[in-house]
Amino acid sequence: MASKPEICSSSAASTVFRPGTLVEISNNVDGYYGSWFTGKIVRCLRGHKFVVEYDKIMVDDEGTKGLQETVNRSQLRPIPPEEIIQDFQVGDEVDAYHNDGWWKGRISESFGGGMWAVYFKDWSEQQAYSDEQLRRHHKWVNGSWIPPFPQQDDDTEIKETAREKAPETVTGDKVDFKFKPGTLVEVCSEEDGFKGAWFCATLIEPKAGWKFEVEYDSFVDDEDDYKLLREEISIFHIRPVPPKTDDIDEFKVLDEVDAYYRDGWWVGVVSKVLGDSKYVIYFINSNEEMEFQHSELRVHQDWVDNKWVMASKV
Known part of the structure; x- marks a missing residue:
């Protein structure tokens, strides 16, 4: 027997993600990592899951029926507010409108006349876009946009929900990070897997x-097993080592964390708290869950505009 849909509770997340709400949806299918597509919430399910229907991804050739699928709450965010000023510069993290979705990249070159080259690290290639096809990159973390939208001053439902229900978002100080030989860094990989x-x-x-x-x-x-591996890496795949954060006694469901696995730190979300300092972590990129000890986890931080940002703990 199929399980009954769960009635949306009055929590902050379900207030934002009610049936009928327009949202953006991230896709964890290989080749779509880092992209967001518009759609709407169809219904809530148990276990922090939702049925969504896409605006632009269709199931019929006539384009009359949007694709529906079940996604995790971590794959959803509200539609970002429009920015009043779009003053782009080389090096800015942006979203580029491509193939009916928004894809994360970084401006690598100015062609003048409102045209820019955007570099996508997951594809290892550049493409040209106009001002109208770009928007500044933001993340939706615990009910707040990072970095915040400066013009979001009206009394919208999202703002009130974030202010009253969600933890405050903390943005760190600027970091004087320079690409100098001998500097310890963290590097992300382009390879599948x-x-x-x-x-x-x-x-x-x-x-x-x-x-x-x-x-x-x-x-x-x-x-040569006696030598450490060396590679040439795009500077857009390099960041400084994250600063140490305050010790966390216990992570909670939906906390964003990095899990140490196969000699690297993999970003995921706590999906279950098992007790005895053990957790189940969901990895959106591979659509998998794995069990980790508390000592194998760290608070997730994002390197945005030359500073570290994360959601604070209350």
Whole structure:
């Protein structure tokens, strides 16, 4: 017998994600990581899941019926407010409208006349976009946008929900991070099966084409087991080592964390608290769940606009 749909509770999340609400949906299918597509909530299910219907992804050739699928709450966010000023610069993290969705990238070059080259690290390629096809990149974390939208001052339902129900969002100070040989960093990989993970490395020397040679801390060279592996990595795949955060006695369901696995830190969401300092972590990029000890987890932080940001604990 099929389980009954769960009636949406009065929590902050269900207030924002009620049936009929317009949302953006992230897709964890391979090749779509980092993209967001518009749709609406059809109904709530048990276990923090929702049935959604896409606006632009259709199930028929005539384009009259939107695709419906079940997604986790971590794959949903409200429609971002429109920004009044779009003053882009080289190096900005942006979302580019491509193939009916918004894809995360970084502006790598200005062509002038409102045209920009955007570099997508998951594809390792650049494409040209106009001002109208770009928006500044933001994340929806615990009921708040990071970085915040400065013009979001009206008494909208989302703002009231974030203010009254959700933890405050904390933004760290600017970090003076320079690409210098010998600097300890974390590096993300482009290879299938490794997306969503960060690996410790050391900067060795700059290379042409916005790249830097790095030496991994935990990977050895296939041709010489006595040497650590070195690779040329795009600077857009490199970030400083995250600062140490206050110790967390216990993580909660839906906390965003990094889990240490296969010599790297993989971003995920706590889906179950098992007790005895054990948790089940859901990884959106691979659509998998795994069990971890508390000591194998750290608070997730994002490197945004040369500073570390995270959701505070209350």
